[in-house]
Amino acid sequence: MEYIRIKELLDQPKTGETVTVKGWVKTRRGSKQVNFIALNDGSTIHNLQIVAETEKFGEEVIKKITTGACLSVTGEVVESKGSGQAIEILGEKIAVLGESDPEKFPLQPKKHSLEFLREKAHLRVRTTTFGAIYRIRHAMIFAVHKFFNDRGFFNVHTPILTSSDAEGAGEMFRVTTLDPKNPPLTEDGKVDWREDFFEKQANLTVSGQLEGELSALALGNIYTFGPTFRAENSNTTRHLAEFWMIEPEMAFHDLKDNAELAEDFLKYLVNYALENCEDDLNFLAKREEDENKNKPANERPALSLLERLKMVRDNDFAFCTYTEAIDILKNSKPNKKKKFNYPVDEWGVDMQSEHEKYLVEKHFKKPVIVTDYPKDIKAFYMRVNDDNKTVAAMDILFPGIGEIVGGSQREERMDVLTSRMKEFNIEEEHMQWYLDTRRFGSCVHSGFGLGFERMMLFVTGMTNIRDVIPFPRTPGNCEF
C-alpha cells in the first residue's frame, strides 16, 4: 500500500521526490508525443496532473488511459509548467489497474444533467460535483458529533423498528416477515400480528424524539443521529422516504435555551464547512453561479452560496412569535395584493412555504426563529403556554430552504400531557412508557430536530434533496 493520497501530496508537495499515486482518470489530453492525465483519487476535488510520454509507455497502454480507468502512477514530483496546478508528476511507471471502455462508461468528460446522474447514482459519486457533495456530507456528519461531544452530550441510538406510532409525524412503513399473500388471520378475520416477527405490528421510526426524551431525563443532554422514514407519496425536491435526522434533547432547558442551542449548532455546522471544505464549497459556488446565468433574474438567489453561509454564521437570528409573524404577513404587500396562493387572513392558520419565504427573504433578510404556535396545529407533546392557546414550539426558517429545524419545550406536566393526548386521540395505554418520564422525576426539558439533508441543501446550494444523499429513496425509487 505504498502510495500517497493526492490531497496529502498537494498539501505538502514533495518536489524532487518520487512518489506513487493511485486514482481514476478524469481526462487525458495532449499531443501524439505527450499526454496530460488528470487523475483524481477522491481525497480532494483537485486532480493531479500526470505527464506521460507516449514513447515511454507505448501506444497500447496510452490507449487504455481513458476517462474512468484506474491507474497506479509512479514518478517524480516537479513544479508544473502549465497553469492551474502547482505540481505535476513526470510519469515513470504507469499500471492500468482497471480499464474503462469509453464506448460504455456513462460518465463522459462533459457536463451531465443532474437528472441523468440520478439514474446513475451508483456512479455519480465519481463526478466532480458529487465528490464535492459527499466530502461535505462527511464533514457535516463529523461536525455534528464534534459539536455535541465537545458540549458533553451523549449520542443515543434510538430504535429504527418501533411499535409506537404516536409521534404522528407522518405515514409509516410497515416491517414484517408474514407471508405477503396469505397472512395468518385471527378468528375474526383480521391479520394476526401476534404471528409476525415481533408478535405485534412494527413500523419504521418517523422520529427518535420520544425515546430521546427517556434518555435525556436520565443522562441530561443527549442527541440522536439516525435514519427516519416517511411513507408519503410526495414527489418533491424537498422530500425523501428515507432521510437522516439529528434530534438533541436536553433536560432542564426551556424554549429559550433550546433556541440558543439550535442557533449555536447551525452556526457551528456552517462555520465548520467554511473552515474545512473550502475547495469543495468554492467549486459548488462557481457551479451555482454558472447555473444562475441561465435563470431569469427573479429566480436567482440574492446572495451567492458563500455569502449565504457567512450571513448565517455572522448574524444573530431574528426572533418572532407566530402571532407577530401572522401580523407581518397579514400586512405584507403580497398578501394585500393577493399574491400569496394561501392568503393570510386569520390567526391560527398554518404557515405555508411562501409565507416562510417572505418572512426570511423579504422581511427579516436572515434566519428567523418563530415561536409559540397555536396549539391546534402542533404535536401533543409540546408544552402548552399560559395563554392556553399556544405551545412553546419553535421553527427555524432558513433562506432558500424554509423550515430547517422544528423543536419545542416538552409538556412535562402529567395532567396537561394526558389531556392533550386525549385531544389527539392517543391511547394512554400504549404510551405508559412515555408517561413514566412524567410520573417519575419529571422536569422542564426541550429538544429539536434538524433534517440533515435540508442542512446539506443549504450548505451545498443544491436545490434537489435527491442530490445530497448518496442513494435517495422516493416513491417508486429504491435502486441499488
Add this chain to the structure above:
Amino acid sequence: MEYIRIKELLDQPKTGETVTVKGWVKTRRGSKQVNFIALNDGSTIHNLQIVAETEKFGEEVIKKITTGACLSVTGEVVESKGSGQAIEILGEKIAVLGESDPEKFPLQPKKHSLEFLREKAHLRVRTTTFGAIYRIRHAMIFAVHKFFNDRGFFNVHTPILTSSDAEGAGEMFRVTTLDPKNPPLTEDGKVDWREDFFEKQANLTVSGQLEGELSALALGNIYTFGPTFRAENSNTTRHLAEFWMIEPEMAFHDLKDNAELAEDFLKYLVNYALENCEDDLNFLAKREEDENKNKPANERPALSLLERLKMVRDNDFAFCTYTEAIDILKNSKPNKKKKFNYPVDEWGVDMQSEHEKYLVEKHFKKPVIVTDYPKDIKAFYMRVNDDNKTVAAMDILFPGIGEIVGGSQREERMDVLTSRMKEFNIEEEHMQWYLDTRRFGSCVHSGFGLGFERMMLFVTGMTNIRDVIPFPRTPGNCEF
C-alpha cells in the same frame, strides 16, 4: 438555565462558591435532623452529595425527596467531611421539580436483575450500570468517527431500504405499505409489488458493503456506520434483529492492509475507552468482579475487564490462516479427547464458537486474525486466491466474544466475480450496478465489518447483547 453539571463541578470543585445543580435522587439517608441526598444528573457516574437540614426545608419537602425524584438544589460547595467524596453541597434552596412515588417507581435503591431491567428498558438508563454503559457507548461512537476522520476516510450513509438482497448475510425484513390482508395481485395471482410504495419489493439492509464499495471506488477510503437488520429467529445473548455496524471500505488495500487497519481500529477504540471512560469502566470492572464471585471458577474470565482491554491494546494480534487454524484444532487436546461438540476432522468445515474460543483463549491467548478461508463457506464477493480453494477473507476473533470483525479483499476481476455469482445463483441482471465498479476502473480493494454491539460487549464486559443497546429488538420484542 443557570446550573452546573455535576461532572464539571467534580472536575473543578469551586469550594466556597454557591452553585445550582439539577438531577435525579439516587438515595436519601440520614437522621431526622440532617439528610444526605445522592444526586445524579447523568453527566458522570458519580453522585453529588447534598446535605439538607430538615428544619430548613420542612418535612413536607424532605418527604418528597425520594429515589427517582428530580431536584434543583442551590447551595455552597464545601469540602466533604464524609468519606467517598471530596465535596458536597450545603443545601440552601431545594425545589422538587418532579416527584417519584416510592410505591410505584420501579427502580428501588437496590440491585435489580438485568432481566428485570430489560423489561424496563425505558427507565434502566437511570441506573448506575446502564448510565455507565450508555456513556461508554457514546464515547465509542465518537471514537469511531474520530478514528476515520483523522485518517481521511469519508462517512457514507448507505441506504437502509434496499431492493438488493444479494449480500446473503441473512434473512431480511420486508418493508411495505400494501394492504396487509388483501394485497393487490398480478394476473397470475402473485402479490403485485409494482403497486407497493417503491414499485418493487423492498427490504431492510443487512449490510452497507456493496454500496460502500461503490463509494470507495470513487472517494478512496470510506466507512459506513448505520443500523442493519436480521429477521432471524435466534434468541441468543449474541444476536439482535436491529444492530449497528461499522463497515470501512478502502480502494487499493489488499488483505494485509485491511487486517492492519482493523487491528489499529480496534486498539484505538479500546484505548479511547481506557483514556476517556475510566470511572465508568472501573465501575463495570468492579461489577463484573462481584458477579464472578458467584460463578464456578471455570466460568470466570481469566483476566479482569481492564486487563482484557489492556491486553488487546498492548499486544500484536496473532495471525494464522484457516488451514493452520484447522491443524491446531485437529491436534488440540479437546479435539482428541472428543470434548468439542463439533469435532474438527477435515479441512473445509466452518469453525464453531467453541473452536474460535479455543484458538483465542487457550492457544494464542490474545486476539487472532484468521485468514484465507475455504471459498465454499464464504461470500461471493471475496477475492479468490491463487490456489482456487481459498478466498482472501479475514475474521478477527476476540477473547470472550469470538468473531468481532469479518472482512475480505474483494474480488475485483470481472470474470472471476461473475463466475462466482453463478456458483451462488445470484442473477447478474439485478447486480449490474455492482458489476459496473469492476467494469469501469476496477482496482484492488478491501473492507471489513465490525458489529458495534459486539465491540460494546467486549469494552463493557457485559455478557448479553441486549444490555449494550438502549432499545433491543429481538423476536417478539419491539417495545418502546
